[in-house]
Amino acid sequence: MxxxxxxxxxxxxxxxxxxxxxxxxxxxxxxxxxxxxxxxxxxxxxxxxxxxxxxxxxxxxxxxxxxxxxxxxxxxxxxxxxxxxxxxxxxxxxxxxxxxxxxxxxxxxxxxxxxxxxxxxxxxxGWVKLVAAAGEEVQRAHAERADEETRRELERLREELDRARGQTRADTERLRSELEAARKETDSLHRKLRSALSEVKRGEAALRKAGAEADTVRAESAAQVSAAESETRRLKARLAEAEASVEAGRRAAREGRSVEDMRLRLLLDTVLDAAQGLRRELALPPSSLRPADGVEAVEPGRMSPKDIAARALSETDPALLDQLLALPQAHLIVDGYNVTKTGYPQMPLEKQRLRLLGGLSVLAAQTGAEMTCVFDGAELAVPVLLAPPRGVRVLFSKAGVTADELIRQLARAEPPGRPVVVVSTDREVADGVAKAGARPVASVLLLKRLSRV
Known part of the structure; x- marks a missing residue:
């Protein structure tokens, strides 16, 4: 402008x-x-x-x-x-x-x-003087403002310098402390390093000693193996000689026995003919007793669950479970979740329980046996509102007690001689109830039987 x-x-x-x-x-x-x-x-x-x-x-x-x-x-x-x-x-x-x-x-x-x-x-x-005076006044005001700003800037710089000096002293002290700590840490690390080097050297020496001992043992083992192989070969040679002698003896025995067998057969025929003649002479009726009748055994209708195991039925044949439940006063104890997770694990727990208990109710009505179904209460976040079906006792284990332990308690509570059948695939459960006198069966056996309900 x-x-x-x-x-x-x-x-x-x-x-x-x-x-x-x-x-x-x-x-x-x-x-x-x-x-x-x-x-x-x-x-x-x-x-x-x-x-x-x-x-x-x-x-x-x-x-x-x-x-x-x-x-x-x-x-x-x-x-x-x-x-x-x-x-x-x-x-x-x-x-x-x-x-x-x-x-x-x-x-x-x-x-x-x-x-x-x-x-x-x-x-x-006089306007020129007025303008000149105004210019001087403006310059003086500008100079005063510049001086004031310079003074304030100088004060600010002094304050910053003091703060910087204080910060520098604090940083110096902190760095000195850190340096001293680092020096102590370095000395400690040096001591640890020397100790570790000593340990390494001792370990290397022990390793060399162990290697030498291993070489010695290896050499002794090789010598023993060689001696054992020589002995084995010698024993094999003697065994072959003994087998040849046995075979020769067997041949000689067969040749001599053929004559003895012929003489014994002739004598047996003579005895049989004499016995038949004597029977006709005495007019003896045929005997109704057989040697097996003299062997002591449990009469039919009084068999225990252990006696059923002697029958010619497969462990997974549903007929086996029917025979067990047909025993007088039979008691069926079911490991609930073991059966449901074997048969239908994809279903929610609530539906698993309802399906199993429904099948057990029908089975109880058909067989008249006492039935108890045990579930593990530790898996439940809230109490189960469940109406037990007719003929089936439903139990949940208490806090700190597993369903397996509850099943073993039920088996031990029964009197000796009562037919007790426990359904579980858990080997620990099966072994525990077997010691208490119960008859363990696999879960698949009950599942197959329930599929026929």
């Missing part, structure tokens, strides 16, 4: 105000002059404006000051008529300031920049 120099025009000379500035306007005064011209600009008609400023007639004062500042400053300096019109607008908007400047006594309380800007436009007597 051009700096108005304040040179006097023809009108200035006519008014007797031929004073002029010998230096550029101070920056603050120049901005204030542009602002005054921009505000007064809007009160003039287009015809009253210089030709170079007419294109800015419709601009707002702020846009006019931004885009037409240089043009307005040049027109104000070179066009006395335009400057007089601007001065008239200032006299209308700020009459007190304009009258004070015309009288040569500007208000003491007024801003020097405002006074200098108005004086530059109105050009009263």
């Amino acid at each position: 051009e700096q108005p120099t304040g040179g006097a025009g023809p009108a200035d000379a006519a008014d007797g105000t031929a004073e002029s500035l010998d230096r550029p306007l101070p920056e603050g005064v120049r901005h204030k002059v542009v602002a005054l011209v921009s505000d007064a600009f809007g009160g003039l008609t287009v015809g009253e404006l210089p030709s170079q400023l007419r294109q800015y007639a419709r601009f707002t004062p702020s846009r006019r000051a931004k885009f037409a500042g240089n043009a307005m400053a040049a027109a104000l300096e070179s066009d006395p008529v335009f400057r007089r019109r601007i001065g008239e607008r200032i006299g209308q908007t700020q009459p007190e300031l304009a009258e004070a400047l015309e009288s040569g006594a500007p208000p003491a309380a007024a801003d020097p920049v405002d006074v200098a800007a108005a004086a530059y436009v109105l050009r009263p007597a």
Whole structure:
């Protein structure tokens, strides 16, 4: 933006105000002059404006000051008529300031920049001094502000320096402590390293000793193996000789026995003929007793579950379970989850229980046997609301007691001699109930029997 120099025009000379500035306007005064011209600009008609400023007639004062500042400053300096019109607008908007400047006594309380800007436009007597004084005042204010800012910056830098020094001292102390700790740690690691090296050396020595001992043992083992192989070969040779002798003896025995067999057969035929003749002579009826009748055994209807195992039935034949349950006062104990997870593990636990208990209820009605189904209560997050089916006792193990242990307790509670059948594939359960006198059967046996229900 051009700096108005304040040179006097023809009108200035006519008014007797031929004073002029010998230096550029101070920056603050120049901005204030542009602002005054921009505000007064809007009160003039287009015809009253210089030709170079007419294109800015419709601009707002702020846009006019931004885009037409240089043009307005040049027109104000070179066009006395335009400057007089601007001065008239200032006299209308700020009459007190304009009258004070015309009288040569500007208000003491007024801003020097405002006074200098108005004086530059109105050009009263002594306006150059007013502008110069305003410039000096602005420079002095700027210098004071710069000094104040410099002082504050210096104080801030001093405070930062003090903080930095304190932080440096703290960091130095911390680093010294860390260095001392690291030195102690290094010494400890060195001691541990020396100890580890000593251990390694002792281990290597022990390893070499063990290797030497292993070589010795290996050599002795090789010698013993060689001796054993020699002995084995010698024994094999003797065994072959013994086998040859046995075979020769067998041949000789077969040749001698053939004669003895013929003589014995002839004697047996003679005895049989004599016995038949004696039977006819005595008119003895055929005997109804047989040797097997003299062997002690349990009569039919009094068999125990262990006696059923002697029958010619497969361990997975459902007929075996029917025979066991047909025994008097039979008691069937079922490992519930062992059976359900063998037969239908994909179903939820609730449906597994209902399906098994339904089949046991029908089986109890068909056989009349006592039935108890045991489930593991540890797998249940909440108590089970279950109505036991008719003819089936349903038990859940207590906290800290497994279903396997509950089944063994039930088997031990029965009196000796009562038929007790336990259904479980768990080998530990089967062995435990077998010691108590019960008959264990596999879960698949019950599943096959229930499939026929």
